[in-house]
Amino acid sequence: MKLRDTYLFRLYHTSKWLFVAVLLLIVATIHTVYRTREQFPVLLYGMYSLKAYPQREYTIYKIMAGGRNVRYASLPDSQRELIYTTLEHVVAQRTQGKITDKAWYDFLAWLYRYVTDARLIDEPTIVIKALRCKYEQGLPRVISEETLAQYEVAQH
Amino acid sequence: MKWRNIDFDYSSAGNAAFGVVLVVVLYRFLSNTLLSQMSYPPLLNEESEWVYVWLLRSGLPHGLTGNFTAAFAFDVLLIASPVMYLLTRSRIFAVITTLSLTLYFMIFNMVIGHHYHGLVGAIVVTLPFWTKQENKFALMWQGARYYLLYIFASAALWKIFRGSVFHQGQLAAILEAQQIYYLVENAESIRSAWIAYLLKHPRVSDALLWVNVLLQLGFAVGFITRRYDNVLLLLFAMFVVLNYVVMGILSAELLALAPVLFPLRSALLNEK
Numbered sequence: 001m002k003l004r005d006t007y008l009f010r011l012y013h014t015s016k017w018l019f020v021a022v023l024l025l026i027v028a029t030i031h032t033v034y035r036t037r038e039q040f041p042v043l044l045y046g047m048y049s050l051k052a053y054p055q056r057e058y059t060i061y062k063i064m065a066g067g068r069n070v071r072y073a074s075l076p077d078s079q080r081e082l083i084y085t086t087l088e089h090v091v092a093q094r095t096q097g098k099i100t101d102k103a104w105y106d107f108l109a110w111l112y113r114y115v116t117d118a119r120l121i122d123e124p125t126i127v128i129k130a131l132r133c134k135y136e137q138g139l140p141r142v143i144s145e146e147t148l149a150q151y152e153v154a155q156h
Numbered sequence: 157m158k159w160r161n162i163d164f165d166y167s168s169a170g171n172a173a174f175g176v177v178l179v180v181v182l183y184r185f186l187s188n189t190l191l192s193q194m195s196y197p198p199l200l201n202e203e204s205e206w207v208y209v210w211l212l213r214s215g216l217p218h219g220l221t222g223n224f225t226a227a228f229a230f231d232v233l234l235i236a237s238p239v240m241y242l243l244t245r246s247r248i249f250a251v252i253t254t255l256s257l258t259l260y261f262m263i264f265n266m267v268i269g270h271h272y273h274g275l276v277g278a279i280v281v282t283l284p285f286w287t288k289q290e291n292k293f294a295l296m297w298q299g300a301r302y303y304l305l306y307i308f309a310s311a312a313l314w315k316i317f318r319g320s321v322f323h324q325g326q327l328a329a330i331l332e333a334q335q336i337y338y339l340v341e342n343a344e345s346i347r348s349a350w351i352a353y354l355l356k357h358p359r360v361s362d363a364l365l366w367v368n369v370l371l372q373l374g375f376a377v378g379f380i381t382r383r384y385d386n387v388l389l390l391l392f393a394m395f396v397v398l399n400y401v402v403m404g405i406l407s408a409e410l411l412a413l414a415p416v417l418f419p420l421r422s423a424l425l426n427e428k
Contacts, residue, residue, distance in 0.1 A: 007302070011295050018292065022299060029306075040207045040262070043273055045307045047372075049314035052329035058336050072337040076187035077406050081268050082194070084337070089201065089269030098202075106198040113195040133340060135332060138352030140339050 057134050061087050061148070064127040065115055087111070087128070091148065108151040125152045165421045166293055170245065172415035173281045177253060178238040180278045180409050184260075185235065191220055191263065192227035201269040208262060208271075217263045234260055241285070250285035257282070277304075277413035294420055301378070301416040305388075308375035308395070321369045327361035328354060331403070338404060347404075354402070364402060371395055382419070389417045 003009055012019040028042040038044045061084065063070040072084055090107050093099045099107075112126050128148045133140040164172065184190055199217055203209045211217060220226050234256045241249035261275040280303050284296035315321040335351050342348050354361040371391050378388055392414055396407045 007295070007298060011299075014291050014295055018295065018299075033310075038271075039205050040271070043276060044314075045273065045311045046314040046318075047311040048330050049311065049318050049320050051318065051320045051323045052326055052333070054325065054329045054332050058333060060336055060340060069341075071341055073341045076183070076189075077274075078184055078187045078189040078264075081270070081272060082189050082264075085268045085270050086197070093201075093269075103198065110195060110197050114197070117193070117195040131340065133336060135355070138355035139343055139348065140336050142340065 054135070057132050057143070058140065060131050060133060061091065062129040062131055062145075063087070063111070063115065064129065066125060070115055083111070083114070091130075104149075105151075108149055112151050112153070125150065127151075164297075164415070164418050166288075166290055167245070169293075169297060169415060169418075169420070170285055171242065172418070173285065173412075174238040174241045174250075174253070176412045176415065177257070177278045177282060178235075178242070180275070180412055181235055181238065181257070183408065185231070189264070190227075190231040190234065191260065192224060192231045194221060194227070194267065196222055196224075197267045199266055201266060203266065205271070208266060211262055212266065216259070217266055220259075220263060221267065230256065230260075238282075247286060247288055250282055254279060254282045254286070274407075274409040276307075277410045280304075281412050281415060297416060297420060300413065301382075301385075304413045304416055305375045305378040307410075307413075308372040308392075309379070312369045312372035312376075315365075315369050315372075321365060324362065325358040327365040327402075328358040331355060331361065335404060350401075364398075368395070368398060371398075385417045385419065389414065392417065 008019065008022070011022060025042065028039075032038050032042045032044060036044070063083070070083065072080060075083065086107075090099065090104070094104050108126075108128075111128075115126060127150045130146050130148045131142050132144045132146075134143050135141075181190075185193070199212070199221065203212055220230055233252065237249050237253040237256055240246070241253060257275065257279050261279065264275075265271045280300050284293050284300055287293050287296065320326050331351060331354060339348050339351060354364070371394060374391050375388055377384055392411070396411060399405045399407050
């Protein structure tokens, strides 16, 4: 391939601005790969590339509204992310003492609002439970269930 | 129909790109995850990436998520801009689509406290339409194609250089953590039996991981030649199916980048 047929060469001769933008993106990406810490809009795509190890136990969360489960498996991907990723993240922050009690109750109030507004379940209370699980023969078994929080509309 | 007969010009590429973006945005709407549907989420997360920090300090995320009228107006813009582009072909709607989608992407990530990349495909595919000059468009379209190649080829290289592809029981360990919600809720389903099989047979799941890494690595060929883009499109489809069957992840939003693998009309590429 001749130099004048390359993408960057043609870009340079078509638009200097575009050429600079693409070159900056390439350099920033190389720098970000070296630091292994992304900065938007320079993104890294590991797609589960970190070494993973099986754990002795796993903790998952169950959201109950009026005694019924907001089923993780029945939610579309973005809704799973909105409900369960947020929940896991906020619980971790609370465990580490990074958020105040008020922020925690604001979060519970939001979770209640979202679950009811989205018409997933129309009930006046939600309960969040933490489930400790252990794998046996390829399937998880729930070994304990603990109520993490309860939110009732009348209380707040 | 021959592969080379379905070449894209500016207009058909626009139909494909903005059609797919519209589907992505409507799917988000149907999933109740647009800003006005989020029921005023509190933004509790500290941001470390400076663009996110600046955006948070600007007050825009709070302004949009905390005010239904503003959020609703934004969502209307998010849905209407690709529609308006398809109807008018006006460059301004391409720019608005990219910017509104990027803002939505960042605010969504701020709310959930995790920086997912799913919507990047839909954002990148709109960028070439910021110009109407065909030579610039063709180069930006090719740039979007290179970005797709980078996504997959780098995903393979990360797994190789971090050694995770050589790590015994890697996929089984990922699945244990990633599929646990599904398995607890649906212990009796066929899909659960399939996942349990993969967990009990780590050599099979490791082999599947190798298939995935080789498939992703195959995209590196695209940096050298466009001749095999039809094969890459097939690999892309295989990745989406495998990702769904094994990991339960619907990569539909990443599929928004698929149109860049369709051949551009050679006149646009200024090639003989």
